[in-house]
Every structure is written in C-alpha cells, then in structure tokens.
Amino acid sequence: DAGVIQSPRHEVTEMGQEVTLRCKPISGHDYLFWYRQTMMRGLELLIYFNNNVPIDDSGMPEDRFSAKMPNASFSTLKIQPSEPRDSAVYFCASSWESYTGELFFGEGSRLTVL
Amino acid sequence: SQQGEEDPQALSIQEGENATMNCSYKTSINNLQWYRQNSGRGLVHLILIRSNEREKHSGRLRVTLDTSKKSSSLLITASRAADTASYFCAPISNAGGTSYGKLTFGQGTILTVHP
Numbered sequence: 001d002a003g004v005i006q007s008p009r010h011e012v013t014e015m016g017q018e019v020t021l022r023c024k025p026i027s028g029h030d031y032l033f034w035y036r037q038t039m040m041r042g043l044e045l046l047i048y049f050n051n052n053v054p055i056d057d058s059g060m061p062e063d064r065f066s067a068k069m070p071n072a073s074f075s076t077l078k079i080q081p082s083e084p085r086d087s088a089v090y091f092c093a094s095s096w097e098s099y100t101g102e103l104f105f106g107e108g109s110r111l112t113v114l
Numbered sequence: 115s116q117q118g119e120e121d122p123q124a125l126s127i128q129e130g131e132n133a134t135m136n137c138s139y140k141t142s143i144n145n146l147q148w149y150r151q152n153s154g155r156g157l158v159h160l161i162l163i164r165s166n167e168r169e170k171h172s173g174r175l176r177v178t179l180d181t182s183k184k185s186s187s188l189l190i191t192a193s194r195a196a197d198t199a200s201y202f203c204a205p206i207s208n209a210g211g212t213s214y215g216k217l218t219f220g221q222g223t224i225l226t227v228h229p
Contacts (some may be wrong), residue, residue, distance in 0.1 A: 004156075033217070043157075043202070043219040091156055101206050102147065103217055105156030 004106035006092050012112045018080040021109045023092030024073055031095040033103065034067055034077050038088045049075065082113045116140055117218040118186075118203035124224045133190040135223040137203030138183075144206050146179060148188050151200045151222070160188075160201075193227045200224050 005024040013019055025032050033048040047057040052069045060067070064083070069075040079086055089110045093103040118137040127133055137146070145164045149157040163170045163179045163186065170177045176189040186205075190197055200222040 042221045045218050093156075101145075101217060102159045102162060103149075103157070105158070107156050108154075
C-alpha cells in the first residue's frame, strides 16, 4: 500500500486566499484524522472522521476551517480566508477500526500564509 | 481523550549510549503508544503497550508501563545517529464505550544522537 497520501506537500499563499489540503487514507481504514503542528502549539488534533462521518471537530480553530470526507478514499481540509497564523504543517492520519488505534500518518502539507 | 507529557523536553547523547524518555498521563488508559517523528516527516508508530502489560520489547526499543504511577518509559539501547528524532507518547482511553479513543500528543522529547 502507498500509505496515507497528502497534497500539496508545500503551499505558499497570501492572506485572504482559500487553501485546500487533500488526503487519501489507506484503503480499508475507517478513521481519518487531521492534525496541525506548529512550534508553539505542538501537534493539535483538529477533527476526525469515522466511516466518512465527522465525529469530533472540537479542535477546529474557527469557522474559517472546514473539513469534509465525501467518500472513504478522500478528505479535504479547507481554510477560507487564510491568515498568517494558519501557517503550519497539516498532517492527515488514518487507522482501521481497531482497539489498538495505531495511526498511520502522511508526510504532511506545509502551509505558509504571507 | 488525554495527552501524555514527555520528559525530558530534549536529550542529547553520543552514539552507542542508551536513551530513556518518560511519559506521564492523568487518567486510566487502555493502552499507550509511542511514535517517532523525523524532521520534516510524519509520525511513525513505534510500539503499543496495553494496560495489563508491564514491559514490551521491539528490537532496540524497550517500553515499560506503570499504571499505578500513570507513567511509561521508552528506552532505546545502543543508539544510532539515525535515532535522532522527536518521540511522542499517546495514552489511549476507551472513551464513551466506543472502541477507539482520540490520540492527542504532547510536545515530545527531542532526541539528538551525536556520531
């Protein structure tokens, strides 16, 4: 399996622009997670899905952030409008429905908002 | 969910030495996982220890769990320069009767192994 695939790997945009990050989880995994990592705040859980349904979005910072999972093989995280403080590395991770809950992470999308 | 707190924040050792990192958590758990993150990469799962286990080995990794003290340790023996990375623990609780708990992470321990 190719693992969790994220795109783009790097994104540089200007404040106010819309940003869409994409994730393809590992086939057969029922859980999908979006994390954000910054030096100041560490690794933050933004939202997670189970069987394409959002279960917990309490970590989404504000209404400018939205996430969707239209099918089992694709998820998006959208920021509109983007702000400089959104600059971070965004990780997608997936897991199968299991007691162990081992996560498989993608390589991340590094976002820079100027 | 709960997050673990790793200690120390940073650890610098020479190649060949052992590295020990600790993790503390607050409430009862079902299992605890350790992850590694190389610079600029995603996290990689290293090992999982269940609440009824006290020690587990995987290659040069040894993990212990003390549920009475709500703590775990990760020992890397005979460290190599390639072990240079950040290490995170993730305690897992069975939340609300579901079979899965959210994984949240602390700030991690930054390990530097000098050749």
